[in-house]
Amino acid sequence: MTPPADRVPPADTTDERALNERRAAILEAVVTEYIGTAEPVGSSHVANAHGVQVSSATVRSEMVALERDGYLVQPHTSAGRIPTDKGYRFFVDHLTEPGVLGPAQHLQVTQFFDQVHGEMETMLERATGLLSELTSYAAVVVGPSHDTATVRSVQMVGLSPLMALLVVVLSDGAVEKRTIELDREASEDALARSGAVLSAHLVGHTISSAWTVPLSGDEEVDRLVVAARVPFSFLEGTMDSDHVFVGGPARLAESFDAVETVRSVLGILEQQLVVVTLLRDVLHSGLSVAIGTEHGYEPLASCAVVVAPLTADGQDLGAVGLLGPTRMDYPRAMAAAHVVGERLGERLGSHDGRH
Amino acid sequence: MTPPADRVPPADTTDERALNERRAAILEAVVTEYIGTAEPVGSSHVANAHGVQVSSATVRSEMVALERDGYLVQPHTSAGRIPTDKGYRFFVDHLTEPGVLGPAQHLQVTQFFDQVHGEMETMLERATGLLSELTSYAAVVVGPSHDTATVRSVQMVGLSPLMALLVVVLSDGAVEKRTIELDREASEDALARSGAVLSAHLVGHTISSAWTVPLSGDEEVDRLVVAARVPFSFLEGTMDSDHVFVGGPARLAESFDAVETVRSVLGILEQQLVVVTLLRDVLHSGLSVAIGTEHGYEPLASCAVVVAPLTADGQDLGAVGLLGPTRMDYPRAMAAAHVVGERLGERLGSHDGRH
DNA sequence: TCCTGGCACTCGGTAGACTTGAGTGCCAGG
DNA sequence: CCTGGCACTCAAGTCTACCGAGTGCCAGGA
Known part of the structure; x- marks a missing residue:
């Protein structure tokens, strides 16, 4: 089984390469068993595992090598071995396929x-x-994350005389909202028109364009548009942490x-x-x-x-x-x-x- | 200190009434100490506590009574006492004010x-x-919970040719959305009009009114309105668990x-x-x-x-x-x-x- | 040259014996 | 009715002995 090439350079020197086949099998057995039992694994358990057909004594000497190379550790003398992070890493990289669900x-x-x-x-x-x-x-x-999403719709909805809600629908289906406190009462009509102004200049663009929305000239509407800018910038910041x-x-x-x-x-x-x-x-x-x-x-x-x-x-x-x-x-x-x-x-x- | 009236009926019989003052003080000391240390409280600790000015022997005999009445328990003989749920209850009801933050x-x-x-x-x-x-x-x-909230705005937004988003703004500032899969492509215009139909009949009412939205006669719009009904009913169900x-x-x-x-x-x-x-x-x-x-x-x-x-x-x-x-x-x-x-x-x- | 069975050794864990001390219940005296 | 005193209880800590899983090493065999 073991390719004779392995014998020429002692496995120790090829630290990062594939371990010699037997050691890999032993490591695999240790990891598998430890995952199942959460208890240090002794050489005799490994020797009984299928895939390893050598005596426990041989396993022991290989384990010494695996420990020296950092794949295993002993919690204390006269205990079995536990895989190190490096051991798990080797297991994941070389000894296991992604696996299939039952x-x-x-x-x-x-x-x-x-x-x-x-x-x-x-x-x-x-x-x-x-x-x-x-x-x-x-x-x-x-x-x-929404970073590439573009604006699909912008709406301003009045909640109470001095409170409005900015509702933004993005192209990926996300809906974000921000309440806006108004310093002066706004008519339903003005709210709707400010939403339309925002929509007109934002739909199809990313949220960061909010700062460049041009004003309409209607003072009541523009007041709302300006008030919506800050919430927009908050939106930008919080969206990806969602x-x-x-x-x-x-x-x-x-x-x-x-x-x-x-x-x-x-x-x-x-x-x-x-x-x-x-x-x-x-x-x-x-x-x-x-x-x-x-x-x-x-x-x-x-x-x-x-x-x-x-x-x-x-x-x-x-x-x-x-x-x-x-x-x-x-x-x-x-x-x-x-x-x-x-x-x-x-x-x-x-x-x-x-x- | 203790009102002489206490002597006439032995405190034992008045289980649910206020404990006699001394017992209450002892209970309080036990609870307070146990909250702090998480260890069974012995009679001598209690005797040293301020608010209790009797010897540990006296405390012990009172503790026996408190244990008999179910306010305290001993984890084992020769250990201190721990409050029972009933003990905590008495403490909360009678021995402590809501307290003030530091x-x-x-x-x-x-x-x-x-x-x-x-x-x-x-x-x-x-x-x-x-x-x-x-x-x-x-x-x-x-x-x-949204149960008393009324609808403030309803909007239909197209996301892709066969996908639309129903966006509902409620009077309490909540925004709910549901995606709607369409069986046939809908024009921007039809979406907007269906939103308007829904709005017209829902704004000011609770969400449950969605089933009674009358149809407009325009087939394309009505198709959308009908498609929105089911999502609405889901909305109704999920809103309060939010x-x-x-x-x-x-x-x-x-x-x-x-x-x-x-x-x-x-x-x-x-x-x-x-x-x-x-x-x-x-x-x-x-x-x-x-x-x-x-x-x-x-x-x-x-x-x-x-x-x-x-x-x-x-x-x-x-x-x-x-x-x-x-x-x-x-x-x-x-x-x-x-x-x-x-x-x-x-x-x-x-x-x-x-x- | 490498594997294996055998053997002495290590050492954590468990079990039992003993000690300690906090805490109790009870009682007699003030 | 309270209090100090006293004998008793028992969990937790300490010590010891022992067990056994597991090791490292070595000599003999394939």
Whole structure:
């Protein structure tokens, strides 16, 4: 089996290359077992695993090498070994395919997409629930950012004599609103006309064009148009931080036994902006995984993140992510993220009105 | 000190009345100390507490009575006592005033309300953060339900040839939208006219009137009007479950040391509908407190909930709630909920356009 | 040259015995 | 009716011994 070429250079020197086949098999066995049991894995367990056909003594000597190279660690002498982040990384990169969902889970996904309907936000929200149920990890879904969306309609609606509502519909189906306090009462007519003025100059353009709306000459209307400028600029700023949905945070309490860890990870999930940038950083091309400190957020050092892009026709529509312990079930998590991400992407592509 | 009248009927028989003054003082001391330390409180600690000027032996015999009457329990013989839910209840009802925020916290609240601005949703969202920071418990804010809101504007906007967006503005400033898939292409003009038809018959009425919109006779427009009916009915159903904001769930991990408890409580907080009905059930009149199983949700048996209403001009605009362990700092939590609820209510009252 | 079975060793975890000390219940005296 | 005193209880901490999973190393065999 083992190609004889392996013998010439001792495997140790080829640190970053594929481990010699046997070591890889041993590493795989350790990772798989540890993911399942959460307990340090001893050489005899590995020797019994299928895929490894050597004695425990041989396994031990290989484990020494794997430890020296940083793939495994011993919590203490006379205990089994645990994979390091590097070990998990090798496992993810070389030892596992994205994996396939079990039939029951596949059915769950199918049913979900058969049944889900309605607004994009609702769909994304519910998708987090699906993902966290499939995997029993916490799930995150980030929807499309609006930065390329253009304005489709602008309307001013009076709420009370001194209060109006600016309602902006974007080409991707998002609706944003801002209340505007008026310093003087405005007629229904003036509100409608100011909406029309804004519409006339914004429809088809991005929101940032709001500053350049020319005035109409009618003082009452222009007063409203000017009052709408500031809200517009706020809109611009807040729009991309929208559309973050977190599902199944309670699952985190299952994944970690240290309360302190649960707390700090929950703390991260509360900060939407951090979540968005985290996903953005992790996502390189296609399905991506960040293990331990690879993403640079210390509070998540004991976590792994699996991210799949949401795309349709090559357009970036967001991302779905799973957050679990570093000893997460990578094949399953990757499969779930991949499948859900793909199908959700299709849906968004057909629903959001872009072409 | 003690009125002699107390002697005639032994205090035991008057279970539900005010405990004799000394017992109340002892109960208060136990609750206060236990809230602070989370450890069973012994008689000598109580004897040293100010407000109690008797020896520990006397305290002990009173504690026996308090235990018999169900206000205290011993985790085991030869340990101090812990308040029961009934004990906390008595404490909340008779031994503490809503309390006043410390100067630093008062400042925090003031600054918050000076600085917060913009949409109601944003404000409610951020208020959960304020509340959980003030108290270090999880916070919940439920915004106004729309059930009395009337329609202010209806608009149909085309997104793509076969996709339109129904945008409804309500009198309370809420904006709801639903995408509508069309079976046949619709002109901009027809969309606008269908919006006008819907507007004409709905503005000023509640959403439920959508079924009675008369048709205009123009087939293209009527097709759109009919297509909008179903989305409207969905709107009706989903509107009140909106506007639930949860803040600081990570604090729960601080409050409880049992991971299992954290998990189940987080699970509850994930279900918006449950949260809303919980608050609604707990809220009686003004500031309300539910301790342990008083609210009937088993997973929250080790929790206490403090709820304050959001009102303006006597109108119900929602509620703010705090969720913590039964040994929460009631005075502080009640003060925070009260103050924030009150000021938030004022804000909503002045901003939401109702009169 | 590499694998394997055997063997001595390590060390975390568990169980039992003992100690400590906070806290109790009870009682007799003021 | 309160109080100080006293004997008692029992969770938690400490110490010890032991067990066993697991290791590293080595000599013999393929």
